[in-house]
Amino acid sequence: MRILDAHQHFWDLSANYLPWLADKPVNFRYGNYDAIKRNYMPEDLRADAAEFELVGSVFIETEWNPEDPAGEVAWVAGVRDTSGLPSVMVxxxxxxxxxxxxxxxxxxxxxxxxxxxxxxxxxxxxxxxMKGAPGSMGDPAWRRGYALLAPNGLSFDLQTPWWHLAEAADLVQAFPETQLILNHTGLPADRSDEGLAGWREAMRILARNSNAAVKISGLGQRGQRWSADANRGVVLDTIDIFGIDRCMFASNFPVDSLVGDYRTIFSGFAEIVSDLPAAEQEKLFLGNAARIYRIDLEERS
Structure with a gap:
């Protein structure tokens, strides 16, 4: 299976200052995360993905020192030069x-x-x-910054609970020239019937906008190991709501190593969509991420 991993992280804790990994622990949705307080570099991702053909990846910012956003870009540039990963960066x-x-x-x-x-x-x-809360998607100051994305040729990765997706829909309507990519499937942590009903309706609201896409990732649940059976409904509902062309699979490694190994997660995705035509599966595992994140796989080969 050829994979373009649409959401992954690298860090060197001896060289990088990531407050959430170096300082007081945060309230994390998977619970204790001590196991990922270790270096994670391209050789580690390649080892985790060894059973697949990893053709590229999208590095997502790691909550690096907020006083130095350019520092992470410079560090990733060096990582790319020496290892060939990641393909691109958010x-x-x-x-x-x-x-x-x-x-x-x-x-x-x-x-x-x-x-x-x-x-x-x-x-x-x-x-x-609360509509328009400071720091929210409805905050005028926040939107002034968002308005600068398209002029600089930049897309936006959104990580937020599903109950803010109506705000996200308003955002993408106000800025139709900006591509928005929803992270981690809209965070459907509450798997009760009521919780999933609310999540599905929120996802439908966002999906009505053609400049919104979604990464199917981050589906772990606290205290449970990742399984295809536990996540089948969420994966298939997401594909049904957004359509094949706006969905992509991603590992969220090393974070999701807290809930499952790479093989379990990607083999699980493959099992869930095994009934789809091969061309549609290729879009989910590789093609859509290459198109949406503007990755020339031939250039990086």
């Missing part, structure tokens, strides 16, 4: 900060940076959503 930027114009302009001038990720402020529950 960099850090803080859209509501005064330095956003300069940071985004720098990212836009970097040949392998395709977009940015800035996790907007999120409510803890659907009932707590």
């Amino acid at each position: 960099a850090q930027a803080w859209l509501d900060r005064a330095d956003a114009p300069d940071v985004l302009a720098g990212h836009g001038r970097t040949s392998f940076v395709r977009g940015i990720r800035h996790k907007p402020k999120a409510a803890a529950a659907p009932t707590d959503v």
